[in-house]
Amino acid sequence: MSDPSNTAKHSMLVVDDEPEVGNLFKKVLSRNGYEVDTVLNGTSAIELAQRKQFEVVILDLKMPGMDGIETYRRLKAMGQRALTIVLTGNGGIDSARDAMSLGAHDYFTKPFRVDEVQESIREGLAQAARR
């Protein structure tokens, strides 16, 4: 499990059209030192990312309107270099493969375990720190 002292003040953006996903991350990870913003769609994510840099982005791939892949592309084009973890709801791998090709750190299928996602974030941030 992540040590809060190692994850303090990491800025995180959760992009998911299911509000309970963002609420869950906010509830759990805020206790562990993350500063969590949540939005319900890609457009809002882009708007927020214009004003703020994030270290971690949790991104649902299947959303109405701008999907996760397009959101990821735009965030990268804007200069966001966040550690990105993608979520899918049905286990379909095509979009997940595309996200990994774009540089996503990890991929989880819903329903997922928050502690596993958190461990992946910790691992990814540690890797990035070593580079």
Place this chain on the structure above:
Amino acid sequence: MNNVSQHDATSCGDTPPPGRKAEAPRSSVSAGAPDGAAVRPPGGKRILIVDDEEGMRKLLQKILRREGYQVDVAEGGPSAIGLAKEQIYDLVLMDLKMPKMKGPDAIRQISEHNPKTQFLVITGHIVAHKRVDLRDELDELVLGGRFGCVFKPFRNEQVVSRIHAMLSDGSDGRTEQ
């Protein structure tokens, strides 16, 4: 909209129920946990992923490591053969269409070094009538009972459950007849 269970993929051979981890999520965002029988991977099994697409290698590596397997990756047949000479793999997960060497050629060469290695091939753009050709091409390996295949598009649970089954007793990895 995120919990749709789509069976849009086609796999050859009997597809066991999803073999995702049995434990209930400590924190779950939604209902719809896989209801298949719990199938835990045998400990210590080593898998080699061979695919020319970096995204696919990375994705499958993440999925299989999370399931408890030891996983190496290779971007093509020649590097896979090189790794297989140094390391015995319980299973090789291989894309059939790769630029430098055809999957079946790599499978045959890896088999020469380790006759006990099983193979699960992933292939795309196969229309129904061409599956016969694919089966013919790999007939020798199919008859040996060490070969299974999954057609794109597939769900990750299909690959995971197939690998669990193949490495548990080797009985569910054959292609459909």
